[in-house]
Amino acid sequence: VDEAALLKRHKQGWLMEISNNLDHCIARLREARKNKIALSLGYHGNVVDLWERLVHELDTTGELLVDLGSDQTSCHNPFNGGYYPVQLSFEEGKQLLSSNPGKFRTLVQESLKRHVAAINKLADKGMFFWDYGNAFLLEAQRAGADVAKKGANKTEFRYPSYVQHIMG
Numbered sequence: 001v002d003e004a005a006l007l008k009r010h011k012q013g014w015l016m017e018i019s020n021n022l023d024h025c026i027a028r029l030r031e032a033r034k035n036k037i038a039l040s041l042g043y044h045g046n047v048v049d050l051w052e053r054l055v056h057e058l059d060t061t062g063e064l065l066v067d068l069g070s071d072q073t074s075c076h077n078p079f080n081g082g083y084y085p086v087q088l089s090f091e092e093g094k095q096l097l098s099s100n101p102g103k104f105r106t107l108v109q110e111s112l113k114r115h116v117a118a119i120n121k122l123a124d125k126g127m128f129f130w131d132y133g134n135a136f137l138l139e140a141q142r143a144g145a146d147v148a149k150k151g152a153n154k155t156e157f158r159y160p161s162y163v164q165h166i167m168g
Contacts, residue, residue: 001090006042015042022053029065047073048086048111051118058125069119069127070162075135078108083139085111109143116145123159131161 009015016039019025025043032039043050058064074082084093085107097104123129131137137147137157149156 001044001046001084001093003044006044009042014040016040018042018044020044022049025050026053026057026065030063033065046084046086046111047071048115048118051115051122055118055121058122064122064125064127066122066127069122069129070132071115071119071136072132072134073115073136075139078112078135078139079105083108083112086114087111112140112143113145116140116147120146120158129159131157131159133161 006015006018010018017028019028019041020043022043022045025041028039028041031037054065076082079101081094081097084090085104087107087110088096093104096107119127119129137159141147141154141157147157147159148154149158
């Protein structure tokens with residue numbers, strides 16, 4: 001949601017392209033898949049909208065548009081500007097954060113549950129998702145999202161951390 005952060009990642013080379021239009025993002029994903037081209041696309045908007053749009057595309061076309069997924073949302077401090085709820089624009093979120101932190105927190109937790117629900121649906125259909133080590137899964141779990149590893153204790157997540165997956 002923060003354009004400055006997105007532009008920084010683009011300048012650093014983490015993102016090949018930036019778009020603020022979901023239709024354009026979907027078209028670019030389809031084009032890259034068709035041409036078998038790797039694409040790192042940054043969406044300037046709320047990532048929950050993007051994940052939910054990918055689920056919509058899957059539900060309506062049967063097409064899974066993302067092979068690999070991760071999330072670099074800053075959830076180390078989700079209730080003080082590290083995460084902005086999908087229900088509000090970035091500016092509205094900043095205003096609510098200062099005027100009503102309790103309501104902001106509630107919306108963040110609702111948003112985290114939607115966020116995870118979309119990721120879970122895509123992962124269940126074959127997308128490989130991993131945690132970036134940014135407390136996303138921890139905060140989603142605290143919000144009540146379904147992130148627990150099936151058959152494991154509540155401290156194990158269904159998705160690996162990139163560090164755990166690479167380093168073992």
